[in-house]
Amino acid sequence: MTHDSAHGSGPRDAEADGAAAPRLTTREAAERLGVKPETVYAYVSRGQLSSRRTPGGRGSTFDAAEVDALARRTGRREPPPSAAGDLVFRTGITLIEPDRYFFRGVDATELARHHGYEEVAEWIWTGELRPGTRFTAADESLAAAQRTAAAMPRHSSSTDRLRAAVAAAASSDPLRFDLSPEGVLASARNLIPTLVGALPMAGAPERGAGGEGRGGAGAPLAAQLWEKLSPRPADAASLDVLDTALALLADHDLAASTLAARVAASTHAHPYAVVSAGLGVLEGPLHGAASGPAHRMLSEAVDRGGAAPVVADHLRAGRRVPGLGHRLYKGEDPRASALFALLDAVPQAAPAMAAARDVVATTARHTPLHANVDLALAVLSVTYGMPAEAGETVFAVSRTAGWIAHAMEEYTERPLRMRPSGQYTGPRPPQPLPLALPAPKDTGASAN
Incomplete structure (x- = not known):
């Protein structure tokens, strides 16, 4: 068994081992690359990126590792x-x-x-x-x-x-x-x-x-x-x-x-x-x-x-x-x-x-x-x-x-692109609806 076949040489090997490689939609690939979706397809036409048609023929998917590698080469990714x-x-x-x-x-x-x-x-x-x-x-x-x-x-x-x-x-x-x-x-x-x-x-x-x-x-x-x-x-x-x-x-x-x-x-x-x-x-x-x-x-x-x-x-x-x-x-x-x-x-x-x-x-x-x-x-x-x-x-x-x-x-x-996630520290849901506070007491002061 060769070194590549023993350790996997890419997405195809991962799929053969039963662990499907992550796939990205066109929009997700464009976001990772920092480009418009049209540019993603331009990369495909130039042979810089491979795509796979989704079942039913609507849209394409892209290998995440391949997209990340392209992002590093083009210097577009954060x-x-x-x-x-x-x-x-x-x-x-x-x-x-x-x-x-x-x-x-x-x-x-x-x-x-x-x-x-x-x-x-x-x-x-x-x-x-x-x-x-x-x-x-x-x-x-x-x-x-x-x-x-x-x-x-x-x-x-x-x-x-x-x-x-x-x-x-x-x-x-x-x-x-x-x-x-x-x-x-x-x-x-x-x-x-x-x-x-x-x-x-x-x-x-x-x-x-x-x-x-x-x-x-x-x-x-x-x-x-x-x-x-x-x-x-x-x-x-x-x-x-x-x-x-x-x-x-x-x-x-x-x-x-x-x-x-x-x-x-x-x-x-x-x-x-x-x-x-x-x-x-x-x-x-x-x-x-x-x-x-x-x-x-x-x-x-x-x-x-x-x-x-x-x-x-x-x-x-x-x-x-x-x-x-x-x-x-x-x-x-x-x-x-x-x-x-x-x-x-x-x-x-x-x-x-x-x-x-x-x-x-x-x-x-x-x-x-x-x-x-x-x-x-x-x-x-x-x-x-x-x-x-x-x-x-x-x-x-x-x-x-x-x-x-x-x-x-x-x-x-x-x-x-700057959208951090908050680390929630509040009470765990579901919580009951809160009770309404009592109305303030009438002090009896005249409005006249």
Whole structure:
């Protein structure tokens, strides 16, 4: 007996042994391959896949192992879950290594050091570098977003206004359902400056959203955003720090908000809805809003002349020290390192920089944690008199580029592929119908 006959050489051997090989319908095969049913039959006609007619001659079936092998050869099938059980996605946007990260294979910190945010966004979206790129908001979109944001309560946060601005911009774009690459990019290039334009001028919330200053339409996005964050005039060095921060934060692989954006895109939601999904998750205190606590801690350390009492207060209360540690980097967050290098050259940033280093050194006596990008954003916001939520605003505007890039990738995948099954832990059925709660007692209060 040969080796093949002893162990089985394929579906025919399995059937001979009495264990029928699994068969897939055309629809099931198409889903595994991530193609349309018509493409499955094209594979058959080219000899890349074999089929078998079902009894009665209606439709065809396909061997599951053969379909999986073809999927591996064509690279269309989603990778299997990792050993930890996490979802894994193919992406050509960002690669993260223990001490650095890359945008489409290029060191992201180097890219941000030499190119502005709009140029980096274009690189992430298209893989093409377009020097001098500027994003411009359409008049109708900007007007709708500004009216909506201005109508919100004065205590509304910048993220509240951004979420409202996205919805308003979507309503003014009748072509938002065009999911072609060209259509998505047109929406993105309009949406990002619309978000910035919908924010109130710094220090003047009573004037409502919008307002034109030196950073008006046609200026780099960093200049437009600066006037919404700081009441102080910007010089070249300060704008360089903000522009670099925007570029550095444009994407960071499958962070929580980006995963939410990809889930939305998998339903073929339009780009504005994708960004709305990302913004909803970004506001979590453990994600984009993490820079707020870092700002407040750093501001207090500057006021108290040192980090020791501030860090001690956090440790005494059992709170983690904000702005420190990152699960993906062993050492200092490379985004923080890049921003610290620029801030070191800004004289007015010296007090905040000293306080940040003091926070790291003081905490290191108890736990060896390194600075992350939230601490660097805090140095920026404290130095220039920005509000505590400024870092979150920078994060939201910047990461919109990454959400769009991931949406463009997801639009090419099989729709609705992210459908995990819940592990039910409730009472086992069948259960009896629940008893109705008694009606509330009449208190006898008069309605007159």
